[in-house]
Every structure is written in C-alpha cells, then in structure tokens.
Amino acid sequence: MSKATSIRDAVSARLPRRHRAERRFQAYGLAAIVMAVIFLAFLVGSIIIQSVPAFTAHRLTLPVMLTEDLVDPRGDRSEASLRRGSYNSAMQAALREQFPGIESRTELRELFGLYSAINSARLLSQVVEDPDLVGQTIEFEFPISDDADLYLKGQTVDERREAGRAPITLTVDGETVTLRGDEPVFAVFSDRLRQAMTQRAEADEAEAARLIATLDRIIDRDEREVTDAQIERAQRRAERLRLQLADASGLQLGPRDPSLLVRAGETVIAIRSISSDGQTAQGEILLPAGLGPRRVSDWVLWEIETPAATRLITDRQIVFTRTLRDRGLVRNGFNTLLFVNADSREPELAGVRGAFVGSILTMVVTMLLAVPIGVGAAIYLEEFAPKNPVTAFIEVNINNLAAVPSIVFGLLGLAVYINIFGLPRSTPLVGGMVLAIMTLPTVIISSRAALKAVPPSIREAALGVGASKTQAVFHHVLPLALPGMLTGSIIGLAQALGETAPLLMIGMVAFVADPPFFGLSGFTEPATVMPVQIFIWSTSAERAFEARTAAAILVLLTLMIVFNAVAIYLRRRYERRW
Amino acid sequence: MADIEFLDTSSEPRGDTLYHPVTVGYETKVATQGVSVRYGEKVALKDVTMDIPSRAVTACIGPSGCGKSTFLRAINRMNDTIDNAQVSGSVLIDGEEVNDRSVDPVVLRARVGMVFQKPNPFPKTIYENVAYGPKIHGLAGDRDQLDGIVETSLKKAGLWDEVADRLTHPGTSLSGGQQQRLVIARAIAVNPEVILMDEPCSALDPIATARIEELIDELRENYTLIIVTHSMAQAARVSQMTAFFHLGALVEYGPTEEIFTNPRDQRTQDYITGRFG
Structure with missing residues (x-):
C-alpha cells in the first residue's frame, strides 16, 4: 500500500x-x-x-504603308526582292506620320527609339507570305520599347500633373519659348525644387564633413584616395547646387533636376529656366503642334520628378509615348510574346519558349538515360549482387556521387562527351546526358530504398512456391517497389530540371534566339534551359528583365509543381498495401 | 518409395540424439544425415540426423533459437537465400540428395511447399495468389484447368466456401486465419509432396488455430507435413512424430505419445512440463 x-x-x-x-x-x-x-x-x-x-505589355498599332519602292526594290514581287526591302523604313515613315513637326536627327532618333528595329522582321515575313500587301496600308502591331513600356506602367518614372493655375502667354523666338503667366504660376514648383535642392546641398555638405572627419583615421593609401574622391564629389555637388540656388536671375533646370513640362493642347514645352518671381519661364518646344504667339488658359503643368539623368527614357520620348497613348494607338494587353518567343536582347521581345522547349528536350534525354539505368542498377545491387568488398565499394561510391557538386558533372560532360566523344556542344543531348549522370545516384538510392521497403515475407512467399529469384523480383517485389522508385526518379528529374551549373560548363548558356525544334533534330541543336534562361536574364542590365526573370521563375516553378503532382498522383494510383 | 524403410531407431543411438522406437510401419519421406547450418560464425544447427515419415505430421518443438526453423529451411534450401548461411550434411527426399548441385532449388521448392509464421499472401487477388504457383510451373494448360486447380486447392484448404464469390478481391483483405489458409492453398496448388509449416498458428486466434489444426489433420492423408510450433498442446494434438531441439541440437525424437508421456532426456522433460522455454 x-x-x-x-x-x-x-x-x-x-x-x-x-x-x-x-x-x-x-x-x-x-x-x-x-x-x-x-x-x-x-x-x-x-x-x-x-x-x-512582365505578364502585360504595351503594344503600338500603326498604319504602315508598304510602298513599292521601300519594300520591293526590284518591283517583281519575288521573294528575293521582297527580302531586300527596307521594312524598318516603312515603320519609321508610319511613326513620323504621327509627329509631323519632328524633323531633326536627334529628335528622330529619340522617336525611333520607341521600338526595336527587329520588329520589322515580322513585317517582312508577313509580306513575303502575302506579296499582295505591297502598295497597301496595313495595321501593324508591335511591342513598344521596354523603357516606354515601363514608363507607362509607372515603374521607372515618378510624375505629377496639375492644371495651370492662371492663363499664360507664349512667345516663340526661334528655338526658345517664353511663357509668362498672369500670376506666378511656376512659383509652387520652383519653391519646392529650391527646397529640395537646399536639402540635397546640405546633405552633401554633411557627407563631405563626415568623410573629412574620418580622413585622419585612414592609413591605407588606396582607401584614402577613394575617400578623397568621395569628398571631392560631394563638395562639387553641393557647390553646384549652391551656385544654382544663388542665381539671382532665376532657376536654371538641368538634366540632374526634375523635368518640368508645359502642355497646351498637343504642344509640349520643356521648361529650362524659371524667373525668380515664378511668373516667367523659358523653354524649348518638345512637340510642336501649330504653335504661334498666343495666350492659353487651358494648360497642364507636368512635372517629371525623376531627373532625366537617372532614367533611360528622355523627356521627348515620354511625350511621344503619352501622346500616342492618348491617341489610342498604344494599348496594354496580355504579354503573349513572353510565351511564344525565344530569348532576345530586347526585353519587350524576349520570351521563355526557347528555354521551355530546351528544358523538355533535355529532360527527355535525362529521363531515358537515368531512369532505366538507375532502376536497373538498384535492382541488381539490392536483389542480386553478392555482398562482397567490390559491391560495398560500388555502393559507397554511388552514395558519394550524390554529394558531388553538380558543376563537377558539367566538367566531366565537357571533357568526356564534348572533347572525347565529339558530341555537339550546347545541345539538349549533351545537357541531358550530363544531368543523367547527376541524377543517377538519386534514382539508384531512392530505388534501393523502395526495394528495401518491400517486406522480405513477399520474397519468401514467392520463393516458397518455387519462383526463381528473378521471378520473385519481377513478379512481386518490383510491382510493390515501383511507386517508390517512380517518386524517387521524378524527384531526381525535378532536381535536374532546376540545375544550372553543369549546363554552363557544356555551353548551354548560349544566347539562343530561335526556339529549338520540338522534335528529333531539336536534340542536337543549340538550346538553353529554363534555369539558365533565368540566370541570363537576372544578369541583364535592362530593368524590364527584372520582371521577366521573376516571370520565368514562376514558369519554372509551375513546371516543377506539375512534375511533383504527377509523382504524387502516380504514387497514389499504384501504391498497394500489404 | 517402398524400398526406403523408416529408420529403426530402437537399435543404436547415434550422436547425442535419443531415438524412441517406432512401432507403426512408416515409409521415410525425408531423411537428414548430420545436417549442420552455420550463419557466419554462429552455429544454428548441429549434426541433425532424423528420418521423417511420409503421410504423417512431424512436429519440431523447442525453445526459441533452438534451430527448429533453421532445420525446416534446410529441407527446401531456403537457407540459400541468406547470404552467409552455410549448410553441411545431407538431406534426402525419397532418397534424392537436395543439397546436390544438380538439384535446382526451384524444382525442389515446387516439391516442398512452405507456409510461414506470418500469413504472407501476395498483394494480389485471391485467385492470383493460388494460381501463381501453377502458372509459373506451367501446371495448367488452359484457363479452365487453372480455375480447377484454384478451386480444388481452396477446397482442400477449407477456404472455398468463404471466398468462392470474391476471388477477385485482394488476398490481403481476408482475416488472419483466412489469409493463412489462403497461403496453405497457394502451397497446395503446386501439388507438393512435403509441406513445411513454420509456426503457422502463432499469429492467429484460438478459433482460427483450431481450423488450421483441423486442416493439418486432413492434409496428412495426402502430404508429408513438418511443422514447427511453440505450442506443446498443438504438437500433441496434430503430430504423430515429435522432435525436440535444444541449442541447435536434436535432443530427442520419436512418436509424439512417447515424447510427451515418457521423455527420456531431462531437458525434454523440463521443456514439455513447462519448466523452461
């Protein structure tokens, strides 16, 4: 108790x-x-x-006149002649039509910068297909340049627009325009800008002072030089700002300052200086549209806060883009090019299709090699191999191979497949073979685990009724192990699908502008794969590739999820209980 | 085989084994001569010599780890599947050496069926479970013949009435006792001469056990049965001959009645009276 x-x-x-x-x-x-x-x-x-x-894109639709002397130099409608035509000139002419007053070379260069000349290739193939189009005017739709697209999406440029407070009088004198308001209409802007400039100057001065204070603590000569340069730059910036602020005649606007535009009707003027009382301003005409000396009361003060020096789209291009959109010629829509095009240097034309097809072709090769070889090796090692030092050595090495950095397999592929066997580089065939070696250990290890998981009583039962070893394995053990083997293989393949490093070694990092043929010959054509495409885009300078990189990652993730869903489905479908 | 007479155990004791005289006239089906089995360094069975009668049930009893299962597996060469197992001595079935190189274990195991401790039906249908053996051995010429074999085997195993209408159900869906009878039917289907049973009732409840014991008794008419059991009572109920194993050696062997009523060795007596084991 x-x-x-x-x-x-x-x-x-x-x-x-x-x-x-x-x-x-x-x-x-x-x-x-x-x-x-x-x-x-x-x-x-x-x-x-x-x-x-990345999933939407702005497209420009223009009536392009396919005049015979531009697109069909020989005038016989033959393919050879049509191919020598200057389709880009036709597109340029169509664009100039929209802005009649734009004449100078710099202005035109900015105008033609709104699209990529590669688009004319599509116009060419359209005409080659249907030579009757020569002499006609067709509505041609093409993506607007990535910078204009990002501007329209509000990604790269901050701007604000407000209605003019009081009527202004415009006086044109050659290149320059003088704007005089009935009231100090520019005062709000110039005051705000002055304030910002003062702040910036103060910040630069403080920065310079801080750096000077650290100087005596710096011993290293290189570091000292760097710091000296930094101090000088900050001081110069502050000095320039102070000088600008001290100018009694008014505020001069440069490329490092926000742009101020005045828009009256379709006419747009870029302000270059504002008088100190904020009533008068001088500017330059960006977009002429029947401008004479006159007085306007309905106008817009358009402030582009991002300075011209820190953006890739010029003031004039912004004006062009916005005007075209206001005319209904630029429309936003689903970015189909992202899915139907292969890679391109122009972000607006770049797509993932080439990499997608490349990935699938590569995976086909990997699957055809890694799965049968891996499963076969696993069956032999697990069920038939005698337990001796040789098999033990092989087993240890297979397990070690799973931990080898993947780039090593790339080197192996380069040395053996390309240099010794002489297989074509950058192709899905070689890529798939490299990834197959990389995947083999995973397939073997998971297949062996699946075989081990089959209870020995099943083997004994089969042997007990007189089945041979092979019959026991193939009739009873393998069907039970198959779901596990399948899962392991698919996980291995999914891993291979996301692999970049070994493929860099065998040249699949190449820029491939044509998607590989989705068939037998595609295996030996240069191609790239999804993860490598992501890698290439992520290192590109263009801002628009940032979103496209993320979009490509999403496509790859979706592909992975589909892979794994198939694995889970197959496992559920074929799993048997005992 | 008429020319093989059952070992006359009364005359001379060989080795360390005590043999009881046998009064009933049996024919020898399986004869072992100095069978030893080693797993690596460990000796699991040493120098077992015994003659096993035809059309009778021989029970192997003894404490855990005494080598009775090893002995059973030596008869149909299941020890071959264990990597480091070494078998010496000779096992004769109808006077034919099974350890001979010329004997294919596949043929041997078709002649010597085996039922394991835990019911281990294939994860396939009931029909496929029974039909598997005849199929791989080519015992049935056509589908009808195969159907016939499946039916008779299930009938012999006393399972037909319970599963006749659900032959396409998975074998694993049956109860434990039914599964064990299914496994017996699977063994019978290849029409073996000898059936080895390794503790066939240890995973079953008393009612299922009684059914299996009944079945064993029926099967005795046509087959030679060797069963390993931990249940003294079961050995006494179903077997005609009993062999007592201890620490890998065959201690005492003779008619069941003799062993249970008049054990000569002290260890046998201690074991069957429940003093150890």
Whole structure:
C-alpha cells in the first residue's frame, strides 16, 4: 500500500515537468513550421509581385504603308526582292506620320527609339507570305520599347500633373519659348525644387564633413584616395547646387533636376529656366503642334520628378509615348510574346519558349538515360549482387556521387562527351546526358530504398512456391517497389530540371534566339534551359528583365509543381498495401 | 518409395540424439544425415540426423533459437537465400540428395511447399495468389484447368466456401486465419509432396488455430507435413512424430505419445512440463 502511494507521488511530482517539456517541444515544432510557411509565402509572394509587370505589355498599332519602292526594290514581287526591302523604313515613315513637326536627327532618333528595329522582321515575313500587301496600308502591331513600356506602367518614372493655375502667354523666338503667366504660376514648383535642392546641398555638405572627419583615421593609401574622391564629389555637388540656388536671375533646370513640362493642347514645352518671381519661364518646344504667339488658359503643368539623368527614357520620348497613348494607338494587353518567343536582347521581345522547349528536350534525354539505368542498377545491387568488398565499394561510391557538386558533372560532360566523344556542344543531348549522370545516384538510392521497403515475407512467399529469384523480383517485389522508385526518379528529374551549373560548363548558356525544334533534330541543336534562361536574364542590365526573370521563375516553378503532382498522383494510383 | 524403410531407431543411438522406437510401419519421406547450418560464425544447427515419415505430421518443438526453423529451411534450401548461411550434411527426399548441385532449388521448392509464421499472401487477388504457383510451373494448360486447380486447392484448404464469390478481391483483405489458409492453398496448388509449416498458428486466434489444426489433420492423408510450433498442446494434438531441439541440437525424437508421456532426456522433460522455454 505504502509502496503504491510512493510510486504515485514520485510520478506525480515529475508530471508537471514532463508536461511542460512536451508542450515546449510542441511549441518549438509549431514555431519551426510557422517560420517555414512565412519564408515560403514571402518567397513566392515576392516572386509573384515582381513578375506581374512582365505578364502585360504595351503594344503600338500603326498604319504602315508598304510602298513599292521601300519594300520591293526590284518591283517583281519575288521573294528575293521582297527580302531586300527596307521594312524598318516603312515603320519609321508610319511613326513620323504621327509627329509631323519632328524633323531633326536627334529628335528622330529619340522617336525611333520607341521600338526595336527587329520588329520589322515580322513585317517582312508577313509580306513575303502575302506579296499582295505591297502598295497597301496595313495595321501593324508591335511591342513598344521596354523603357516606354515601363514608363507607362509607372515603374521607372515618378510624375505629377496639375492644371495651370492662371492663363499664360507664349512667345516663340526661334528655338526658345517664353511663357509668362498672369500670376506666378511656376512659383509652387520652383519653391519646392529650391527646397529640395537646399536639402540635397546640405546633405552633401554633411557627407563631405563626415568623410573629412574620418580622413585622419585612414592609413591605407588606396582607401584614402577613394575617400578623397568621395569628398571631392560631394563638395562639387553641393557647390553646384549652391551656385544654382544663388542665381539671382532665376532657376536654371538641368538634366540632374526634375523635368518640368508645359502642355497646351498637343504642344509640349520643356521648361529650362524659371524667373525668380515664378511668373516667367523659358523653354524649348518638345512637340510642336501649330504653335504661334498666343495666350492659353487651358494648360497642364507636368512635372517629371525623376531627373532625366537617372532614367533611360528622355523627356521627348515620354511625350511621344503619352501622346500616342492618348491617341489610342498604344494599348496594354496580355504579354503573349513572353510565351511564344525565344530569348532576345530586347526585353519587350524576349520570351521563355526557347528555354521551355530546351528544358523538355533535355529532360527527355535525362529521363531515358537515368531512369532505366538507375532502376536497373538498384535492382541488381539490392536483389542480386553478392555482398562482397567490390559491391560495398560500388555502393559507397554511388552514395558519394550524390554529394558531388553538380558543376563537377558539367566538367566531366565537357571533357568526356564534348572533347572525347565529339558530341555537339550546347545541345539538349549533351545537357541531358550530363544531368543523367547527376541524377543517377538519386534514382539508384531512392530505388534501393523502395526495394528495401518491400517486406522480405513477399520474397519468401514467392520463393516458397518455387519462383526463381528473378521471378520473385519481377513478379512481386518490383510491382510493390515501383511507386517508390517512380517518386524517387521524378524527384531526381525535378532536381535536374532546376540545375544550372553543369549546363554552363557544356555551353548551354548560349544566347539562343530561335526556339529549338520540338522534335528529333531539336536534340542536337543549340538550346538553353529554363534555369539558365533565368540566370541570363537576372544578369541583364535592362530593368524590364527584372520582371521577366521573376516571370520565368514562376514558369519554372509551375513546371516543377506539375512534375511533383504527377509523382504524387502516380504514387497514389499504384501504391498497394500489404 | 517402398524400398526406403523408416529408420529403426530402437537399435543404436547415434550422436547425442535419443531415438524412441517406432512401432507403426512408416515409409521415410525425408531423411537428414548430420545436417549442420552455420550463419557466419554462429552455429544454428548441429549434426541433425532424423528420418521423417511420409503421410504423417512431424512436429519440431523447442525453445526459441533452438534451430527448429533453421532445420525446416534446410529441407527446401531456403537457407540459400541468406547470404552467409552455410549448410553441411545431407538431406534426402525419397532418397534424392537436395543439397546436390544438380538439384535446382526451384524444382525442389515446387516439391516442398512452405507456409510461414506470418500469413504472407501476395498483394494480389485471391485467385492470383493460388494460381501463381501453377502458372509459373506451367501446371495448367488452359484457363479452365487453372480455375480447377484454384478451386480444388481452396477446397482442400477449407477456404472455398468463404471466398468462392470474391476471388477477385485482394488476398490481403481476408482475416488472419483466412489469409493463412489462403497461403496453405497457394502451397497446395503446386501439388507438393512435403509441406513445411513454420509456426503457422502463432499469429492467429484460438478459433482460427483450431481450423488450421483441423486442416493439418486432413492434409496428412495426402502430404508429408513438418511443422514447427511453440505450442506443446498443438504438437500433441496434430503430430504423430515429435522432435525436440535444444541449442541447435536434436535432443530427442520419436512418436509424439512417447515424447510427451515418457521423455527420456531431462531437458525434454523440463521443456514439455513447462519448466523452461
């Protein structure tokens, strides 16, 4: 009796601690899961948000006149003649039509910068296909340049527009225009700008002072030089700003300052200087549209806050783009080019199709090599191989291969497949072979695990009724191990699908502007794959590739999810219980 | 085989084994001569010599790890599947050496069926479970013949009435006792001469056990059965001959009645009276 009570006491004394430990452990587990989910949500969320702009694109539709002397130099409608035509000139002419007053070379260069000349290739193929189009005017739609597209999406340029406060009088004198308001209409802008400039000057001066204070602590000569240069730059910036602010005649606007435009009707004037009273301004005509000396009361003060020096689209291009959009010639829509085009140097024309097809072709090669060889090796090692030092050595090496950095397999592929066997480089064939070696250990290890998981009683049962070893394996063990093998193989393939490093070694990083042929000959044509495409885009300078990189990641992720969903489906479908 | 007479155990004791005289006239089906099995360094069975009668049930009893299962597996060469197992001595079935190189284990196992401790039906249909053996051995010429074999085997195993209308259901969906009878039917289907049973009832409840014991008794008419059991009562109920194993050696062997009523060795007596084991 007393013994029973003492056990009870002893257990109850420790009970709260045990419960606490259990709760603590559960809390750790829960915290870990919550963290993991947050990280994942953050990752996927940020990729999706970043990729959104890539899924839409602004397109320009222009009536292009295909005059015979431009597109058919010989005038015989033959393909050879049509191919020598200057289609870009036709497109340029169509664009000039929209802006009659634009004449000078610099202005035209900015105008033609709104699209990429590569688009004329599509116009050419359209005409070659249907020579009757020569002499006609067709509505030709093409993507607007990435900088204009990003501007229209509000990604790269901050701007604000407000209606003019009071009527202004315009006086044109050659190149310059003088704008005189009935009231100080520019004062709000110039005051705000002065304030910002003062702040910037103060910040630069403070920065210079801070750097000077650190100077005596710097011993290293190189570092000292760098710091000296930084001080000088900050001081120069501050000096320039102070000089600008001190100018009694008014405020001069340069490329490092926000742009101020005045828009009256379709005429747009860029302000270059504002008088100190904020009533008068001088500017330059960006877009002439029947301008004479006159007085306007309906006008817009258009401030582009991002200075011209820090953006890739000029003031004039902004004006062109906006005018074209106001005329209904630029429309936003789903970016189909992202899915039907291969890679391009022009972001607005770049698409993932080439990499997608390349990935599929590469995966076909990897699958055809890695799965049969891996499964076969696993069956032999697990079911038939004698247990001796040789097989033990092989097993250890297979396990070690799984931990070899993937780039090493790329080097191996380069040395063996390309240099010794002489297979064509940059092709899905070689890429698939390299990835197959990389995937083999995964397939073998998972297949062996699946075979091991089959209870030995099944083998004994089969052997017991007189099945041979091979019959026991192929009739009974393999069907039970197959779902596991399948899962392992698909996980291995998914890993290979996301691999970049080994493919860089065998040249699949090449710029491939034509999607590979989705057939037998595609295996030996240069191609690239999704992860490499992502890598190439992520290192491109153009801002528009940023969103396209995220979009390509989404496509790759979708492909992966499909792969894994298939794996789960197959496993569920063929899993048998015993 | 008429020319093989059952070992006359009364005359001279060989080795350390005590043999009881046998009064009933049996024919020898399986004869072992100095069978030893080693797993690497460990000796699991040493120098077992015994003659096993045809059309009778021979029970192997003994404490865990005494080598009775190893002995059973030596008869149909299941020890071959264990990597480091080494078998010496000779096992004769109808006077034919099974350890001979010329004997294919596949043929041997078709003649010597085996039922394991845990029911292990294939994860396939009931029909396929029974039909598998005849199929791989080519015992049935056509579908009708195969159907006939499946039916008779299931009938012999006393399972037909319970599963006749659901032959396409998975074998694993049956209850434990039914699964064990299915496994017996699977063994019978290839029409073996000897059936080895390794603790066939250890995973079953008493009612299922009673059914299996009944079945064993029926099967005795046509087959030579060797069963390993931990249940003294079961050995006494179903077997005609009993062999007591201890620490890898065959201690005592003779008619069941003799062993249970008049054990000569102290260890046998201690074991069957429940003093150890």
